[in-house]
Amino acid sequence: MANQWIAGVDLGGTTTKIAFITMDGEIVHKWEIPTDNSNEGQNITTNIAKAINEKMNALGESKDSLLGIGMGAPGPVDYETGIILNVVNLGWQDNYPLKESLESAASLPAAVENDANCAALGEMWKGAGNGAKNLVCVTLGTGVGGGVIANGSIVQGKNGAAGEIGHITVIPDGGAPCNCGKTGCLETVASATGIVRLANEELSKGESIGELAGRLAVNGKITSKDVFESAENGDALANKVLKEVYFHLGFVLASIANTLNPDKIVLGGGVSKAGNILLDAVTENFAKFAFSAVRDSTKLALATLGNDAGVLGAAWLIKNKLNQ
Ligand SMILES: [Zn+2]
Structure with missing residues (x-):
């Protein structure tokens, strides 16, 4: 009998992660390909289909072994139609029919969801969520992504734009500009970029001595890791910055x-x-x-899947369809 694998795809602006995943959520093979966003993004789905076919051939697997392709994409997605509404860096026009394009390129059933939502589904299925039916995931990366799962399903909202936790306003007046066009979003203080920005703002006040200022002097720039490490070593400025980050995160997550x-x-x-x-x-x-009553029952936890959350959640979309 042929294997029953799902292709999970996590589409990023520069690289695309692909994995073959069993119905039990075990990753059998995973690899990455560069994302080619030239030609208005027209090569993206064909490249993914090609990479999947080549890998299946290399493994000596017949096409019957693949049940479908689940994909996470960086933008608001209408799950029913598989249309991605707008993305900044992939070349696609607004309202790009991503699911349709993927299905025709790969000749397989496809399901498409926002990437942060896929990460949330991955953590629900195989990670820190541990099967919890009500889960909120916050991804603190270059930006801040969010996914909300209620009763086992992603909360989509009217426009596929629900769960955009990173764009909750935390600085109502005089906040830093956000990629979304607003100012003072959670992303401007709690992302890696936001933490570095806050630290640079403090450092530029010029009165600082200490580890973080020293790292800036030596390296010419600092990273969010520098901020955390300096804070751990007792650097007052780094601790002041992180105190602000923790406050905003705690406040937003409590709400x-x-x-x-x-x-x-x-x-x-x-x-x-x-x-x-x-x-x-x-x-x-x-x-x-x-x-x-919320404080006593809602627990905060660290994600456990790392970079695999996205491909696992994407594969879950197909598993869930097949189980319906
Ligand atoms: Zn924003």
């Missing part, structure tokens, strides 16, 4: 929990590699602003 009372709020993305220091500090702030 979300007061609305949804999820089983878990999962923190993922590169920034979450700071680990328990981040988790404990955000939890402390969360506890201040969460309604008592």
